[in-house]
Amino acid sequence: MKLYLKGIRCSSAKCAIERRNFRPGVHGQSRQKLSEYAIRLKEKQKARWTYGLLEKQFRRNFSDAARSKGNTGAKFLELLERRLDNVVYRLGFATSRAQARQWVNHGHFAVNGKRVSIPSYRVRPGEVITALEGSRKFVKDALEIASMPQPPKWLEGDRETLTGTIKGLPEREDIDTPVQELLIVEFYSR
Numbered sequence: 655m656k657l658y659l660k661g662i663r664c665s666s667a668k669c670a671i672e673r674r675n676f677r678p679g680v681h682g683q684s685r686q687k688l689s690e691y692a693i694r695l696k697e698k699q700k701a702r703w704t705y706g707l708l709e710k711q712f713r714r715n716f717s718d719a720a721r722s723k724g725n726t727g728a729k730f731l732e733l734l735e736r737r738l739d740n741v742v743y744r745l746g747f748a749t750s751r752a753q754a755r756q757w758v759n760h761g762h763f764a765v766n767g768k769r770v771s772i773p774s775y776r777v778r779p780g781e782v783i784t785a786l787e788g789s790r791k792f793v794k795d796a797l798e799i800a801s802m803p804q805p806p807k808w809l810e811g812d813r814e815t816l817t818g819t820i821k822g823l824p825e826r827e828d829i830d831t832p833v834q835e836l837l838i839v840e841f842y843s844r
Contacts, residue, residue: 694841701833705734706751711774716842727835728826735824738765739773741783745811745818746803747793762789777820785816806830 676682688696702712719730734740739755742763748754754773757763761771764784777783785793793816805811806828811818 694837697834697837698841701838704831706755727839731829731835732824735829736776738770738775738777741777744809745805746797747785749796749799762786779820779822781820783818790816
């Protein structure tokens with residue numbers, strides 16, 4: 655699966671996955687069956703790279719999800735979706751999660767009128783996210799460049815005033831990230 659780690663190159667015809675979907679070298683085309691561990695590790699790494707987290711942050715979110723009541727996998731994805739950098743990306747204020755993370759880290763957004771510069775800040779229902787006055791030019795440029803789809807139903811965004819409201823908690827059906835959370839739970843449960 656393309657994770658777009660090479661930036662714009664993955665969008666062009668020069669993408670290595672498009673040209674050759676096998677490893678380099680003489681033995682690259684031999685079919686080797688992945689072990690059960692390898693399958694679960696790949697799924698965990700795919701989720702980790704998608705959300706742009708380090709292993710320690712990823713593991714801490716999983717531990718929080720495991721301690722909570724209910725489905726661990728669904729709760730885990732909910733915690734990842736509620737991160738401020740992800741919410742900024744989902745609202746369409748940034749073209750990528752990495753860009754959203756950098757802008758939050760530089761203090762371009764406020765939550766309930768208070769500047770927040772921590773990308774891992776966990777938003778709660780009812781909170782309002784606003785682009786600060788000096789940063790509105792960045793966000794408007796990003797909105798013009800990217801044609802982002804509408805935010806998920808647990809978010810409400812206003813692209814004119816550059817504000818977003820958290821209407822509720824994300825459900826598993828609202829999360830369109832192509833991750834099989836059950837494999838991640840099995841990976842950490844071994």
